[in-house]
Amino acid sequence: QVQLQESGPGLVKPSETLSLTCSVSGGSVISGSYYWSWVRQPPGKGLEWIGYVFYSGTTNYNPSLKSRVSISVDTSKNQFSLTLSSVTAADTAVYYCARDVILRYFDSWGQGTLVTVSS
Amino acid sequence: QSALTQPASVSGTPGQSITISCTGTSSDIGGYNFVSWYQQHPGKAPKLMIYDVSERSSGISYRFSGSKSGSTASLTISGLQPEDEATYYCTSYTSGNTLRVFGEGTKLTVL
Numbered sequence: 497q498v499q500l501q502e503s504g505p506g507l508v509k510p511s512e513t514l515s516l517t518c519s520v521s522g523g524s525v526i527s528g529s530y531y532w533s534w535v536r537q538p539p540g541k542g543l544e545w546i547g548y549v550f551y552s553g554t555t556n557y558n559p560s561l562k563s564r565v566s567i568s569v570d571t572s573k574n575q576f577s578l579t580l581s582s583v584t585a586a587d588t589a590v591y592y593c594a595r596d597v598i599l600r601y602f603d604s605w606g607q608g609t610l611v612t613v614s615s
Numbered sequence: 616q617s618a619l620t621q622p623a624s625v626s627g628t629p630g631q632s633i634t635i636s637c638t639g640t641s642s643d644i645g646g647y648n649f650v651s652w653y654q655q656h657p658g659k660a661p662k663l664m665i666y667d668v669s670e671r672s673s674g675i676s677y678r679f680s681g682s683k684s685g686s687t688a689s690l691t692i693s694g695l696q697p698e699d700e701a702t703y704y705c706t707s708y709t710s711g712n713t714l715r716v717f718g719e720g721t722k723l724t725v726l
Contacts, residue, residue, distance in 0.1 A: 542719045543706070599714055600667060600708065
């Protein structure tokens with residue numbers, strides 16, 4: 497049973513860069529069957545897909561965030577990471593990493609980590 | 616990219632059946648069989664319930680079923696139980712540039 501676990505700072509200052517890592521256990525990020533995605537949820541609101549990375553390093557991002565987001569994979573550590581630059585209060589959210597069955601559905605999720613953007 | 620349209624809330628009593636609708640367009644729900652449904656309890660991560668329109672995820676009760684007609688997908692929960700009280704989200708692949716689109720969520724209350 498694959499497990500995902502997010503880690504990173506819970507507080508980021510406005511205009512700075514948010515950085516999170518998702519550690520994968522019980523499975524390998526090196527798989528042709530999955531993308532590795534980030535999804536966020538502002539407090540009290542719905543879900544927003546941020547983007548994905550494939551084990552080869554291929555990425556795709558939500559156009560609304562594309563200019564600020566980068567997702568990378570480290571196959572040696574079985575991890576993938578998210579960076580979001582120039583953050584504002586609107587980026588305050590619970591950030592989830594998820595295993596993405598090639599754009600069909602998310603079959604495994606991390607527990608989520610709340611990132612607050614505040615000075 | 617517009618979100619999929621779900622009712623904000625539905626309610627039912629234990630033992631009843633309820634249906635949650637999720638309306639999209641021919642670019643998403645109407646064009647592909649890649650609709651999935653997630654259950655989210657407060658403070659918890661979403662949990663996959665249904666994928667590919669009507670396939671139950673591993674370990675999910677037979678009380679949960681999914682279907683699609685045209686550009687509207689539906690999640691039906693039969694024999695409502697108190698633990699079904701949660702928010703339910705639909706999502707679909709889309710040919711639009713966002714690649715996937717989420718519904719706004721439906722809060723299910725079991726009275």
